[in-house]
Amino acid sequence: MWKQLFICLSVICIYGETKYYQEKQRNEWVHKDDGNEIGTRKSHHKGPSPPDHTKLVAMARYVLHNCDWASIATISTLPAIEGFPFSNVKSVVDGSMANSTGIPYFYMSPLDFTARDLSKNTRATILVSLEQTRYCENQKYDPEDPRCTRLMLSGKMKKIKENTNEYQFAKAALFERHPAMANFPADHDWFIAKMKIAQIAMVDWFGGAKYVPVKDYLAYNYTGTEMLQYHNQLLHKFDNDV
Amino acid sequence: MWKQLFICLSVICIYGETKYYQEKQRNEWVHKDDGNEIGTRKSHHKGPSPPDHTKLVAMARYVLHNCDWASIATISTLPAIEGFPFSNVKSVVDGSMANSTGIPYFYMSPLDFTARDLSKNTRATILVSLEQTRYCENQKYDPEDPRCTRLMLSGKMKKIKENTNEYQFAKAALFERHPAMANFPADHDWFIAKMKIAQIAMVDWFGGAKYVPVKDYLAYNYTGTEMLQYHNQLLHKFDNDV
Numbered sequence: 001m002w003k004q005l006f007i008c009l010s011v012i013c014i015y016g017e018t019k020y021y022q023e024k025q026r027n028e029w030v031h032k033d034d035g036n037e038i039g040t041r042k043s044h045h046k047g048p049s050p051p052d053h054t055k056l057v058a059m060a061r062y063v064l065h066n067c068d069w070a071s072i073a074t075i076s077t078l079p080a081i082e083g084f085p086f087s088n089v090k091s092v093v094d095g096s097m098a099n100s101t102g103i104p105y106f107y108m109s110p111l112d113f114t115a116r117d118l119s120k121n122t123r124a125t126i127l128v129s130l131e132q133t134r135y136c137e138n139q140k141y142d143p144e145d146p147r148c149t150r151l152m153l154s155g156k157m158k159k160i161k162e163n164t165n166e167y168q169f170a171k172a173a174l175f176e177r178h179p180a181m182a183n184f185p186a187d188h189d190w191f192i193a194k195m196k197i198a199q200i201a202m203v204d205w206f207g208g209a210k211y212v213p214v215k216d217y218l219a220y221n222y223t224g225t226e227m228l229q230y231h232n233q234l235l236h237k238f239d240n241d242v
Numbered sequence: 243m244w245k246q247l248f249i250c251l252s253v254i255c256i257y258g259e260t261k262y263y264q265e266k267q268r269n270e271w272v273h274k275d276d277g278n279e280i281g282t283r284k285s286h287h288k289g290p291s292p293p294d295h296t297k298l299v300a301m302a303r304y305v306l307h308n309c310d311w312a313s314i315a316t317i318s319t320l321p322a323i324e325g326f327p328f329s330n331v332k333s334v335v336d337g338s339m340a341n342s343t344g345i346p347y348f349y350m351s352p353l354d355f356t357a358r359d360l361s362k363n364t365r366a367t368i369l370v371s372l373e374q375t376r377y378c379e380n381q382k383y384d385p386e387d388p389r390c391t392r393l394m395l396s397g398k399m400k401k402i403k404e405n406t407n408e409y410q411f412a413k414a415a416l417f418e419r420h421p422a423m424a425n426f427p428a429d430h431d432w433f434i435a436k437m438k439i440a441q442i443a444m445v446d447w448f449g450g451a452k453y454v455p456v457k458d459y460l461a462y463n464y465t466g467t468e469m470l471q472y473h474n475q476l477l478h479k480f481d482n483d484v
Contacts, residue, residue: 002244006251013255020262069385071313071369073327080441081396085315085327087369088394091386107386113394113443113451127313127329132374142422143311144333144349152330152355154323180384199322201355209355 048226050130050149053205060202060212061222063151065100067092067128068177072106074117074124088114091181092126096173097231100222104153104195105160105170107181109188118193122156126195149204155197167192177231290468292372292391295447302444302454303464305393307342309334309370310419314348316359316366330356333423334368338415339473342464346395346437347402347412349423351430360435364398368437391446397439409434419473 051058069091076086090108095101104126108115118124129143129150130136136148160167170192175181184190200212293300311333318328332350337343346368350357360366371385371392372378378390402409412434417423426432442454 002248006244006248009248009251009255013251013258016255016258016262020258069371069373071315071329073313073315073329073367075317075327076367076396078441078443081365081367084365084367084396085317085329086367086394086396087313087315087327087329089369089371089373089385089390089392091384111450123323123326125315125318125323125326125328127331129311129331131311131331142333142420143331144420145422148331150331152328154318154326154328178384178386180387199320201320208353 048224050135050204053147053149056202056204056210056212057216057220058222059149059204060151060200060217061094061100061102061220062224063128063130063149063202064092064094064102064104064153065222065224065227066130067132069128069132070104071127072114072124073127074114075121076113077117077120078113086113086117088112090114091174091178092128093170093173093177096169096176097228098225099173100224102218102220102222103197105174106157106193107171107174107178107184107190108193109184109190111188115191115193118157122158123154124157124195125152125154127152146203146206149202152201153195153197154199154201155195157193157195160192160194162191166194170194177227290466292377292446295389295391298444298446298452298454299458299462300464301391301446302393302442302459303336303342303344303462304466305370305372305391305444306334306336306344306346306395307464307466307469308372309374311370311374312346313369314356314366315369316356317363318355319359319362320355328355328359330354332356333416333420334370335412335415335419338411338418339470340467341415342466344460344462344464345439347416348399348435349413349416349420349426349432350435351426351432353430357433357435360399364400365396366399366437367394367396369394388445388448391444394443395437395439396441396443397437399435399437402434402436404433408436412436419469 050062053059069089071087072090073085073087076082076084090106092104092106094104110116127150129148131143131148136143136145141148160170197214200214200217201209202212203209292304295301311331313329314332315327315329318324318326332348334346334348336346352358369392371390373385373390378385378387383390402412439456442456442459443451444454445451
């Protein structure tokens with residue numbers, strides 16, 4: 001009798017183990033596909049949550065550091081809309097992933113709208129929003145909800161001289177966050193520009209916009225490593241896929 | 243002996259079933275959390291892929307219809323940066339989810355930056371990008387990659403008169419796509435604005451920006467139902483969660 005029971009139980013066990021391995025495989029497929037979605041789902045897509053909304057400087061630095069692109073507003077030189085405010089998408093860094101400076105750096109070509117406008121009038125506003133990082137979507141905040149923090153840096157754009165330490169730093173930082181730049185067309189006369197910030201406006205809570213003191217913003221020592229971790233995970237996933 | 247083997251195997255089986263149920267629970271948590279990520283992971287977050295890049299009008303209409311927010315550039319009236327180009331995040335619709343018109347509509351308050359600027363100078367540029375829909379991320383395009391389509395509508399902003407058919411249509415469309423608007427503070431003197439489009443610039447492929455004829459853009463009959471499906475799925479998920 002025990003022998004028959006043993007044989008029956010063996011069959012049940014084998015079936016059970018098969019189900020377990022199928023479920024485990026299903027989980028691995030799901031998490032393998034998570035390559036685009038690093039980090040927990042209920043929280044900020046790319047790492048820890050933003051700082052408390054009352055910590056204006058920390059919040060402002062957090063938002064810029066965690067955005068890969070910005071919209072940059074300039075005064076248009078296009079014939080049909082000369083003098084109009086114009087806006088363009090530009091990939092951005094605020095320094096390297098491990099060394100955030102709060103200064104926005106861009107890789108520009110004289111061929112693009114933005115550089116052409118800036119060559120006549122260097123005034124610009126750079127806009128970044130936590131909607132871009134999926135934070136707002138995950139929190140179910142409308143993009144215009146004041147808790148969906150947006151930051152507007154206004155000032156004058158300035159070309160950085162090649163063969164300076166800042167140029168080397170900024171170029172390395174841009175290529176680190178945006179590896180595609182290494183393959184941008186070589187004959188587009190690329191240069192690096194940054195903003196000399198005159199005003200920082202931010203909406204991060206109810207009650208209207210706040211102004212963040214530029215000196216405090218630049219002096220703040222940002223130590224968050226979420227972007228570095230996120231990009232390392234992406235690289236790690238890429239290595240696994242190759 | 244068979245009795246001892248049976249007892250041993252029972253213990254092993256119970257352990258195996260426990261692992262199976264843990265793995266199954268883990269899978270359920272993962273898929274429950276998929277509520278924020280409707281649609282397949284490898285494809286466009288919100289539905290079918292964009293049109294072929296050579297179909298400029300179809301592409302331009304697709305991009306605006308599939309974006310929930312835009313950056314809107316204006317000429318600033320803020321004291322520290324008067325005359326600077328400025329940019330802000332605004333939730334947008336181009337009509338209802340089932341009835342796209344290509345005209346961008348916004349819900350505005352005289353208290354916000356944008357409305358204050360527009361009250362002095364109605365010129366604006368509205369910028370939307372497929373980066374906002376996760377398409378570019380899923381394709382592994384850098385935000386500045388020319389295949390990560392961005393659309394710039396430039397023109398003059400105009401307030402829509404209340405008690406007109408257009409006002410009713412636009413308000414319903416805004417509240418449909420942005421239900422949070424129903425709870426925006428009632429004392430903020432909300433009004434609805436649209437753009438009278440003067441120029442449409444778009445980058446959707448290599449070789450520089452293209453200009454989309456405004457008449458053709460407005461006349462195009464956009465029939466994509468992806469936004470409607472996406473929002474219905476979100477509502478359905480909400481009903482299941484309640």
